[in-house]
Amino acid sequence: MPQIRLLLVTLLHLLYFAAALAIEERATPGSFSLPISRASEKYQAGKRSITSSVSGTHAHGDILVDITFGSQTLPILFDTGSTLLWVTSTYYTGSLSGDFYYNISASTTWAQIPGYTYSIHYVSGSNSTGVVGTDNVSMGGITVPGTVLGAANSGTPSTAVAGFIGMPRGSMSVKNSAGTTINKNTFMQNIASSLPTPIFAVYLPWGSGAAASSIDFGYIDSSKYTGTLSTVPLISGTFAWAFTSTSYYVNGVKHSVTSTTNGKAIIDTGTTVLRVYPEIASTFYAGVTGAYQDGTIWVFPCSTTTFPSLTLDVGGVQAPVSYEINFGFYTTLPNGTRICGGGIQVETSSEMIFGEVFLASNYVVFNDAASTIQIANIVF
Numbered sequence: 367m368p369q370i371r372l373l374l375v376t377l378l379h380l381l382y383f384a385a386a387l388a389i390e391e392r393a394t395p396g397s398f399s400l401p402i403s404r405a406s407e408k409y410q411a412g413k414r415s416i417t418s419s420v421s422g423t424h425a426h427g428d429i430l431v432d433i434t435f436g437s438q439t440l441p442i443l444f445d446t447g448s449t450l451l452w453v454t455s456t457y458y459t460g461s462l463s464g465d466f467y468y469n470i471s472a473s474t475t476w477a478q479i480p481g482y483t484y485s486i487h488y489v490s491g492s493n494s495t496g497v498v499g500t501d502n503v504s505m506g507g508i509t510v511p512g513t514v515l516g517a518a519n520s521g522t523p524s525t526a527v528a529g530f531i532g533m534p535r536g537s538m539s540v541k542n543s544a545g546t547t548i549n550k551n552t553f554m555q556n557i558a559s560s561l562p563t564p565i566f567a568v569y570l571p572w573g574s575g576a577a578a579s580s581i582d583f584g585y586i587d588s589s590k591y592t593g594t595l596s597t598v599p600l601i602s603g604t605f606a607w608a609f610t611s612t613s614y615y616v617n618g619v620k621h622s623v624t625s626t627t628n629g630k631a632i633i634d635t636g637t638t639v640l641r642v643y644p645e646i647a648s649t650f651y652a653g654v655t656g657a658y659q660d661g662t663i664w665v666f667p668c669s670t671t672t673f674p675s676l677t678l679d680v681g682g683v684q685a686p687v688s689y690e691i692n693f694g695f696y697t698t699l700p701n702g703t704r705i706c707g708g709g710i711q712v713e714t715s716s717e718m719i720f721g722e723v724f725l726a727s728n729y730v731v732f733n734d735a736a737s738t739i740q741i742a743n744i745v746f
């Protein structure tokens with residue numbers, strides 16, 4: 367009996383210390399970690415049938431967080447590449463084809479702001495427009511009464527995502543009844559003063575690591591990266607998390623970007639692939655046997671197992687791109703060769719888009735107040 371008791375006491379102590387350590391790791395009160403899921407997991411969990419090929423070993427798919435509007439919890443795309451918070455709603459004039467929409471008539475907390483509207487077009491080609499109101503909105507256990515958001519009444523339908531939460535620098539804008547643009551606080555601006563530091567950190571490991579994907583608010587989790595965080599200054603004057611990017615290394619050989627004199631890129635959790643200047647993609651895929659462009663899309667034999675090493679310039683820091691370069695099955699050639707799509711694709715505008723494929727290799731801390739991001743190699 368005494369031995370058992372001693373064991374129990376020891377166990378309790380161990381548990382206590384484990385809990386204390388866990389709390390320390392979670393940093394100061396007010397910070398929180400938000401689990402994320404991928405649209406592909408939602409499909410695989412049987413929520414809906416798989417509508418496009420999603421390879422089980424790959425994690426890519428829209429980055430979703432659970433957000434509660436009033437008392438209805440919906441999967442919302444977490445997007446550092448846009449500004450607005452909006453949700454598909456029963457104001458929608460088309461058919462509500464998905465399970466995922468905010469039922470306004472079942473809500474006691476929604477309050478429409480008369481005459482206010484929003485409209486947004488994404489580079490992917492999708493769009494959303496609707497009315498604007500306020501609501502009690504919760505994310506990660508923090509509720510913000512009076513959050514301004516859009517309730518969609520038209521736009522591109524989706525069966526996997528109920529809406530977007532923009533995570534920009536600065537505020538978001540809507541239109542009042544006179545058509546004048548009015549700035550409103552984002553969710554992040556609303557919670558910033560209740561966080562120990564007004565930052566969030568994105569951790570999106572791929573493959574079997576994807577289950578641990580999270581967004582940490584108000585703290586940096588040193589167990590999620592190796593080495594030291596490098597601090598990168600942001601380009602001001604845009605809502606995007608933008609920085610200069612003028613060079614890259616393929617297999618250790620340095621190249622300078624020549625197609626533009628103002629090379630720059632943004633970190634965008636709302637884009638699945640990594641979009642780089644055509645010259646970077648060409649140099650990279652020159653090192654992949656059998657790679658070719660189908661139209662503009664870079665593809666290669668699925669049997670490819672090794673790729674050139676690649677690093678990209680993030681405001682003076684060279685960041686690796688090591689995972690998800692095989693983005694999954696694309697097509698089968700007449701002779702039976704299976705062809706896969708590349709996670710690295712071309713961007714022909716002046717601004718490269720470092721999406722999920724980039725984030726699979728890099729832990730990134732977003733700090734609007736300091737006008738910086740911090741970056742280090744991811745651990746998983």
Ligand SMILES: *[C@@H]1O[C@H](CO)[C@@H](O)[C@H](O)[C@H]1NC(C)=O
Binds near residue numbers: 456462469470471472
């Ligand atoms: C919205 O909620 C109301 C009240 O609970 C219900 O009667 C209605 O069927 C719901 N509408 C939709 C489209 O889900």
Ligand SMILES: *[C@@H]1O[C@H](CO)[C@@H](O)[C@H](O)[C@H]1NC(C)=O
Binds near residue numbers: 474502511512
């Ligand atoms: C919404 O927030 C207000 C203000 O904090 C609060 O009084 C109210 O109880 C909340 N409503 C719901 C349904 O949670």
Ligand SMILES: *[C@@H]1O[C@H](CO)[C@@H](O)[C@H](O)[C@H]1NC(C)=O
Binds near residue numbers: 491494521
């Ligand atoms: C919005 O997207 C829908 C479907 O994706 C498209 O039919 C519509 O033309 C788009 N609207 C605008 C204004 O671009």
Ligand SMILES: *[C@@H]1O[C@H](CO)[C@@H](O)[C@H](O)[C@H]1NC(C)=O
Binds near residue numbers: 656702703
């Ligand atoms: C299949 O066809 C492609 C495209 O013509 C060619 O590159 C490849 O070598 C062929 N593979 C085999 C096994 O014949």
